[in-house]
Amino acid sequence: MIDAALTRPPTFTLIVVHSFSRFFRDQFQFEFYVRKLAKNGVRLISITQDLGDDPMSVMMRQIMTLFDEYQSKENAKHTLRAMKENARQGYWNGALPPLGYRIVAAEQRGAKIKKKLEIDPIHAETVRLVYRLALKGEGDSGPMGIKSITNHLNARNIRTRDGGKFGIASVHQILTRTTYIGQHRFNTRDHKTRNAKPQAEHAVMEVPPIITEAEFKAVQAALKARSPKWMLPRAVSGPTLLTGICFCASCGGAMTLRTRKGGQYRYYTCSTKARQGKSGCSGLTVPMDKLERAVADHLEWRLLDPQRLTAMMDQVLERRQEWNEHRRGHIAELRKRVAEAEAKLKPPLRGDRERRHQRCRSFA
Template identity: 75%
Template sequence: MDERIGGFHAGYRRCASRHKSSQFELERTVLGADQREFAALGEPSIVGRKGAEQLTKPAAFDVIVVHSFSRFFRDQFQFEFYVRKLAKNGVRLVSITQDLGDDPMSTMMRQIMTLFDEYQSRENAKHTLRAMNENARQGFWNGARPPIGYRIVEAGQRGAKIKKTLEVDPLQAETVRTIYRWALRGDGQSGPMGLKTLATTLNDRNIRTRDGGRWGIAAVHLILTRSTYIGEHRFNTRDHKTRQPKPESEHAVMKVPPIISREEFEAVRAKLKARNPRWTPPGVSSGPNLLTGICFCAACGGAMTLRTGRGQAGGQYRYYACSTKARMGAAGCKGMAVSMDKLDEAVIAHLEDRLLEPQRLERLMEQLLDRRQEWADQRRTHVTELRKRATEAEAKLNRLYEAIENGMLTPSDGSLKDRVDELTRIRDQARIDAERIVSSIERVAPTITADSLHRFAAAARRKLRDRECGYRRDHLRALTQRVEVVSKTEARIIGSRTDLLRALASSDDGNFAAVGGVLGFKPKWRTRQDSNL
């Protein structure tokens, strides 16, 4: 309407959902014959409340009717701010259940009531959050969409409420395992993948998200950093208003079935941290120097960084030098500098002569035999579940097609097309995942033998010597994660048995995948100065 009409009223209702909004109607006897309604759905504050914003603009009505003042705002400051803003436009706010006038006493009473409404709202929020935290600690799902790889199932009834929890979704869980496997070991054709490469590879291979969309860097990063996949789903991690992270002591941990092992999760997290430019300079993670990032001074623990110089003949020399001494001088560390070429050669030669010796590898790999069989059994179980899911989806599709043929359903039904697309996606994704698992089982199925260890050792030696190999440094990190320089003639090499097992487990005729970037500090295969040397 273009001009103000006396007695024209507006009703403002704030509902949690459209379902409740459709069930709620303002009485005509309250609003009168001429009325307009403004609804704000599920908005806890003024930010985003389009209905409330509309009311504050000059409009062709005189009165806004609400059920109670608390339904307009539960924040006393915002309430008074918008009441004054409405008053400038000549609009009054009237409550059906709280009848107050316009005199100073009524204004004071309204302010007191809205202040109590705000207090009550905060108290309710506190108790609700406490109950939800306890619900999560008991292993029950509080609501919202589950993380990819899980689905919601009923866990039983407590009182009048049906409790729900999470279980592994075999279809999407395999996608999660694939992402972790590629992040750690690659796909058999390349080394470990970064976030962008992971997203690109998933999209190129037509592995879709849960909604059938394409992957992005943020979605991949969320999967690689979410503790839910090791069986610990965290609730109450951020403030719902400011989105700021809360202290870990306030988190509620919900136990769920794990999809990956804790070792894999920690390895990926260390890899992401090592390649984060906030923590590791780009030259460390992508530079050409073989030992950059894993070479340290044994005296002070500082990193050994590259230093260059020129000799009397004009030639350029490259050294690993103690960074602490370079920054602080002799007072910081007595330090030392060793030739880069000599140290690189000494480390590679030691790995070739001592670690990559088949008999020694065989002793180190004893635990792998049982692990690989257990892994293969778990994978075969997943294949069975995926094939069952594909068969069920195919059967449902056939029943839909039969219903169309028999005239029970019409092809023009919009929901029918969505259902067919969903079942087709589930069937195709399950088949793709099952084939990928079978392929991975076949690739690592042969038992570790002396011949396979010989091939692995030979391939590792070849790749460590190949200066043209783009993953040479990553291959080295699959065998050792820390080199400590004790003196100009002595260095201590430290490696992780877990990474060594992983490198051999992912090998294909010696073409092992590089672990890369996982900076371990646990002595495993060279733990003591004993007969194993």
């Protein structure tokens, strides 16, 4: 609606709202857009708060919207407090539950149905498998890292709740979420900025555990001991030569940096393969120095070829000659204008000199 109102000419010239609080609950944003719309010839009218356009009405509108913003923040505070208490009592506040759980009706209070989480027997096995692979691996593989677990799940066609493939981030979330030991944390981040909140503001909701606390602690210790391979390359490494310009020939995904042995070995690998394993893409993993040297050698061969250098120098000399000709023409034009200006100034100066001579003779 705002975009349509700000087109030139506007699609409409009037916006009608029930009250000013329905337009914006932030006083600064409200005034910003009201003035922006007014500049484009669009008026905002409230059905229940009929005010004019005179200075007194503008002041009243600003006071009313400021109170609306305060009331909105108060309502949000009380709503969050009620939701935190609801979570502490073991009831689900909404949204999709974590993998391995499902929402069930627990009780009815008046017209409202209170809901809780219970273990989903199908997807709970996937969660147990992830922890088992992290602690013991499969067969003689030994404990697996996050990337290996992701490859294992996708290679065996084990899917997420919505049928998609697992990624490194989703596996890492499973391995670090306290929900699976029966402690789901609510209000961990600010819903607007997504910044983490202090632990004192969290509300812990008790849910049926899928794994034991000992298993969870063992996995956390293993993750802490390993390098964070699940993170984006730019979070653990410096700039690389081919970042953003090198892509996988198989799937078109970006070739990103991966390290081994604590950063001793550095590779370019397909980002799709890094996230989803070989089932996502069978792209190559190339040592960083080898690929960068090959690219540099190829560029050197293409750019420093004698025939190419001759052609480039010919183009440079041709452009330089054109620039010199243009400069000579510009200088000639400037000299012409100077001559014209001097020609216009000479007659008045000559007349002034003659008049001064006549005055001198008359005094003599």
